[in-house]
Amino acid sequence: MTSTTTLSLDDCVKADAVDPLREFRREFAIPEGVLYFDGNSLGARPIAAQECAARVIGDEWGNGLVRSWNEAGWFDLPVRLGDKLAPLLGAGEGEVVVTDSTSINLFKALASALSIAAAQDPSRKVIVSERDNFPTDLYIAEGIISLLDQGYELRLIDQPGDLTEAVGPDTAVVMLSHVNYRTGNLYAMTEVTAAVQERGALMIWDLAHSAGAVTVDLSGADADFAVGCTYKYLNGGPGSPAFIWVNRRHQNTGIQPLSGWWGHARPFAMESAYEPGAGIRRFLSGTQPITSLSLVECGLDVMLKADMADIRSKSLALADLFINLVEERCAAYGLELITPRAHERRGSHVSFVHPEGYSIMKALIARGVIGDYREPGVLRFGITPLYLGYADVWNAVDVLRDILENKSWDRPEFRERDAVT
Ligand SMILES: *Cc1c(COP(=O)(O)O)cnc(C)c1O
Secondary structure, eight states, X not given: OOSSSOOOHHHHHHHHHTOTTGGGGGGEEOOTTOEEOOTTTSOOEETHHHHHHHIIIIIIIIITGGGHHHHTOTTTHHHHHHHHHHHHHTOOTTSEEEOSOHHHHHHHHHHHHHHHHHHHOTXXXXXEEETXXXXXXXXXXXXXXXXXXXXXXXXXXXXXXGHHHHOOTTEEEEEEESBOTTTOBBOOHHHHHHHHXXXXXXXXXXXXXXXXXXXXXXXXXXXXXXXXXXXSTTOOOTTOXXXXXXXXXXXXXXXXXXXXXXXXXXXXXXXXSOXXXXXXXXXXXXXXXXXXXXXXXXXXXXXXXXXXXXXXXXXXXXXXXXXXXXXXXXXXXXXXXXXXXXXXXXXXXXXXXXXXXXXXXXXXHHTTEEOEEETTTEEEEEOXXXXXXXXXXXXXXXXXXXXXXXXTTOSHHHXXXXXXX
16 A cells, blocks of 8 residues: 555455454444544553453452452562563563653653763753653653752753754753654654764653554663553553653662652561662552553553554554545645654654644544544544554544534534543
8 A cells, every 4th residue: 555545435445354453453442433543642442451350350359358469460560561561662571660650750760860860970951852742741851850959951942853953961861752742753763862872861762652653662772761651552541550661771770769668679678768679670669550550451462462563554554544535635624734744754643733623623523533632723633553444544534524514613512622632
């Protein structure tokens, strides 16, 4: 399938019939009448999650009670899941834990990276990031800067191309989202990491929109730290715990500022002084949300049965189809593509800007085409190859075209803002 010919609905149905990932859709619970294009915000529910929840709540909690910390492996769960997730990140065993939220893991990663950078060269006081980064990443950096109160500053670039110029002898850490949450821009991880490290800074990647969406090779890039979500493309469930990856060379050197008992060398010795544990366990803080953490495994189990290369190539083909169909069939209605067209620059969602973007998205959702809205004016469509097909893309664009043509978005109920967009 090339990126230049637009398919008919019939062609799409044929493409679905020979899709090597077509069987995966049956692993997910998607309601009747819904075309789900928001797996980049909350992944669909694996069918197996219900059984898993029943086992954890009914058997492990209900029957096992406190014994389950040992007998059901609850205590080791963050590390065991980290090892299971590692291949999807190009990481090795003992390098990842699934724990806390992305925001909290970023706090730990950034504080740790700053402590390592300061030990090498305390004059480096700049954290470089991107103005269009996901806001929590920037807020966390601001919080650390004010907490440390050591003259650190945040330097924000406006374009991905401005990065190397912004990183210099004053830079301690560079912190970027591998895939931008709004535009879908994808950084070349290996090249960017090398350029940052050549300039003497440490590299932290936020993989929230990358894990399970695009191929990632943290070891190949030899990055320093990474964090990311499990509730997006990894289908772990609403608010499921996030992950943190720490390059082995840093695991025992930096400060882990949330020095709770789960990161202690001997948690159950109940000593009064903190002594950091060795390895990735140091990046745990306190007692884990076991019910939610357990469900992460269902999403991972489905994802690990698929070939990441198949996922990526289908994602690109579906996104090409989406872009082509919108540009061909909705050309008259002023949608502007803000996602890079080049495959090597694009993650796994497609975004268009429209001045009435909010109302249009609400009208789409009312018709069962669920994407989401991000300021300013951005209609965002997540592409999740495990449970979306070619005909789904065709049908979604058909609904979009109808809404635009008939201006059916132009109603008071579609203007009212919800708390979560
Ligand atoms: C979704 C997302 C987050 C979310 O962080 P939480 O702590 O889970 O709320 C963080 N960073 C990026 C880049 C994201 O896309």
